[in-house]
Amino acid sequence: MWEYTNKVQQHFLHPKNVGEIENADGTGEVGSLACGDALKLTIKVDGNEVITDAKFKTFGCASAIASSSVLTEMIVGMTLDEAAKVTNEDIAERLGGLPKEKMHCSVMGREALEAAIADCRGVILPMAEGEVVCECFGVTDLEVIRAINESSLRSVEEITNFTKAGGGCGKCEDRLREILIATVQVVPVDQLQQEKPKRMTTLQKIKKIEEALEREIRPGLRKDGGDIELVDVDGDFVLVSLRGACTSCTKSQTTLKEYVERKLRELVLDTLIVEEAK
Amino acid sequence: MMDCRPEQVVYMDNNATTRVAPEVVEAMTPFLSDFYGNPSSMHRFGGQVGAAVRKAREQVAGLLGAEPEEITFTSCGTESDSTAILSALQSFPDKRHVVTTRVEHPAIKNLCEGLDSLTGHKHRVTRLPVADDGTLDLEKYREALSDDTAIVSVMWANNETGVIFPIAEMARIAHEHGILFHTDAVQAVGKIPIDLNKLDVDFLSLSGHKLHAAKGVGALYVRRGTPFVPFLTGGHQERGRRGGTENVASIVGLGVACELAGANMEEENNTVRKLRDRLEEGLLKAVPKSMLNGHKTDRLPNTTNISFEYVEGEAILLHMDRYNICASSGSACTSGSLEPSHVLRAMGVPFTAAHGSIRYSLSTYNTEEEVDFVLEKMPPIIAELRAMSPFWKED
Structure with missing residues (x-):
């Protein structure tokens, strides 16, 4: 059973703006029956390019219906320029969040909106010009790259959650990984795990630990005004020094064990023990 | 909550x-409270619990037309399935072919897909196609069998559609070729009559919670004389066929559930x-x-x-x-x-x-x-x- 927020349930059970606007100024159609979800969005705009009405028809699960419904609520009253800035994250946020496996429902909403705006303006979307990567769900490389950048995706599994690419036969997984590496310019998390060797020299360990600290751990600590420095690696013992706000934080020991150690075990070597350097 | x-x-x-049938709950309760003895113990306090497990074994065997010693209790249908397939592959290390269908439960489907990485050996898996109405083509089945086939595994009834496969005939054909036959009968047991005495089935899996017993208990039927390699090795429980102290209460409940199913x-x-x-x-x-x-x-x-x-x-x-x-x-x-x-x-x-x-x-x-x-x-x-x-x- 999915854990849907009350907001999702509300919009699913009592959807707003169901239907199709006759003589709509813009129509956006995405998805297909085969894919398991599809959305047809129609919008009406006035002389100042303000969206005055929006209606949807959706085939899909509860989160697809809820995403469509909340989207129509969000965009009425916006100008086309404002609406063009609505992201899938905005849609998900408005619903109080979506289960991660369902994020593609919010992406479908954003895509339909873009298509409707483009239709209004009589332009062709660049997405349709990309190269199809996932044959099962007809997802292009441009769509994948955009999702990676907009939602900071870091693994193939996340790409699947957000775009559905790779969720069918799975043949495009390698290609998705390539796109991911090329887009974010670093080795993705799942690749790192796969390559995790059983025995490492201390030098290799230090390199891997530094990589993991920089990419996965420091950003989180810095958000809270803290930081971490690698002091030494002795066998499986990783000596670190906490900096900034971390030094005076009462939870720093928990952070060290529950967060830093767990992350390093996951990403580098599962026998590592993290200790604070005195 | x-x-x-x-x-x-x-x-x-x-x-x-x-x-869970009320009769099952009633039969289980004493073994969750007062009668906590270990069925393997020498003293009477444990011994009487052992007797309850024996009775349950007879009840399960009774529903299937099997002998009590052909029944091994497990933790679930999935464990029974894995035990049967892996036992056959270990018993015939030279045979690396498995015949199954495209509509099996994930317990068999995913096991067969992962056989190579699980066992470290290369396997060939034939997944028989089904017709539009979900039925199997026995000609295709005959063609699939080869000298290299270690085991055939075909579900008795499909969990999604309820479609029943001709297990009696399929098991007979397997035996004509000298091949072991397993059936995942999790959906069939308790719903349709089964008389294993009259069939060529070597392994049959069942699960308690699908027939009004509790979750966490299953059984594997292993025809007498069939080569067997345990999946869980450990103590001498289940005559060495499945280590681990028995889930007594659930086993007792499964026995009662089988008796109820057979009677009505x-x-x-x-x-x-x-x-x-x-x-x-x-x-x-x-x-x-x-x-x-x-x-x-x-x-x-x-x-x-x-x-x-x-x-x-x-x-x-x-x-x-x-x-x-x-x-x-x-x-x-x-x-x-x-x-x-x-x-x-x-x-x-x-x-x-x-x-x-x-x-x-x-x-x-x-x-x-x-x-x-x-x-x-x-x-x-x-x-x-x-x-x-x-x-x-x-x-």
């Missing part, structure tokens, strides 16, 4: 799990079949563009799988949930994957229909009033969702 009470729900999801099978089947048919006919009549998935007669008496075209299964289930009606769907969204059920796809059910499939699986605890309640609620639910669907054209 527990805000959906059993007396409120219309439970039609019995292929997922069943209500024909009568209960007739009642359940009537309810199922009433539901099925009513839905197909009341909802346009709805269709039955699976063979109409070669089928479990409790199961019906119906597709409502142009709507999505999860959305249907969540609307049903408002009325406390419990069922399942083969749609992609309910599985956590992005593709609809592998069973329906193997049957060639079009995507327009597979995404909107609902499985109703009944039990003797269902009533005619419940069936009529579902018949009243379903058509408006489907109509409401179709009104929202961009593919639905009213005509």
Whole structure:
């Protein structure tokens, strides 16, 4: 059973703006029956390019219906320029969040909106010009790259959650990984795990630990005004020094064990023990 | 937490799990409280518990037409399945071919897909296709068997459609070729008569919670004389065939559940079949563009799988949930994957229909009033969702 927020349930059970606007100024159609979800969005705009009405028809699960419904609520009253800035994250946020496996429902909403705006303006979307990567769900490389950048995706599994690419036969997984590496310019998390060797020299360990600290751990600590420095690696013992706000934080020991150690075990070597350097 | 009470729900999801029969609960209770002895102990306090396990073994054997020593208790159907397949592969290390079907439960499907990495040896797996109605082609089955085949594993009845496979004949054909035969009978045991004495079946898996016993207990039938390698090695429990202290209470409950199922099978089947048919006919009549998935007669008496075209299964289930009606769907969204059920796809059910499939699986605890309640609620639910669907054209 999915854990849907009350907001999702509300919009699913009592959807707003169901239907199709006759003589709509813009129509956006995405998805297909085969894919398991599809959305047809129609919008009406006035002389100042303000969206005055929006209606949807959706085939899909509860989160697809809820995403469509909340989207129509969000965009009425916006100008086309404002609406063009609505992201899938905005849609998900408005619903109080979506289960991660369902994020593609919010992406479908954003895509339909873009298509409707483009239709209004009589332009062709660049997405349709990309190269199809996932044959099962007809997802292009441009769509994948955009999702990676907009939602900071870091693994193939996340790409699947957000775009559905790779969720069918799975043949495009390698290609998705390539796109991911090329887009974010670093080795993705799942690749790192796969390559995790059983025995490492201390030098290799230090390199891997530094990589993991920089990419996965420091950003989180810095958000809270803290930081971490690698002091030494002795066998499986990783000596670190906490900096900034971390030094005076009462939870720093928990952070060290529950967060830093767990992350390093996951990403580098599962026998590592993290200790604070005195 | 527990805000959906059993007396409120219309439970039609019995292929997922069943209500534990009150008689089963009553039989289990003493072993969860006072009689905690270890069945392997030398003292009488434990010994009497051992006697209860022995009785349960006889009851399970009785339902299957087997000998008690042919029954090994396990923790679930999945464990029984894994034990049987891996035992056969270890018993015949030179044979690296497995024959199964495209519609097996994940317990067999995923096991077979992962055999190479699990065992470190290369295997060949033949997955027999099914026809549109979910039935197997026995000619293709014969062709698939080879000198290299270690074991055939075919489910007795399908969990999603209820379609029953001709196990007696398939097991006979396997034995003609000197090949071991396993059947995952998790959905069949307790619902259709089984007499293993008369069959060429070497291994049979069953699960307690599908026939009104508790979760966490299953059994594996191993025909006497069949080579066997344990899956869980450890103590001498189950005559060395499955280490680990027995789940006594659940085993005792499984025994009682088997006895109940055997005693009332024909009568209960007739009642359940009537309810199922009433539901099925009513839905197909009341909802346009709805269709039955699976063979109409070669089928479990409790199961019906119906597709409502142009709507999505999860959305249907969540609307049903408002009325406390419990069922399942083969749609992609309910599985956590992005593709609809592998069973329906193997049957060639079009995507327009597979995404909107609902499985109703009944039990003797269902009533005619419940069936009529579902018949009243379903058509408006489907109509409401179709009104929202961009593919639905009213005509």
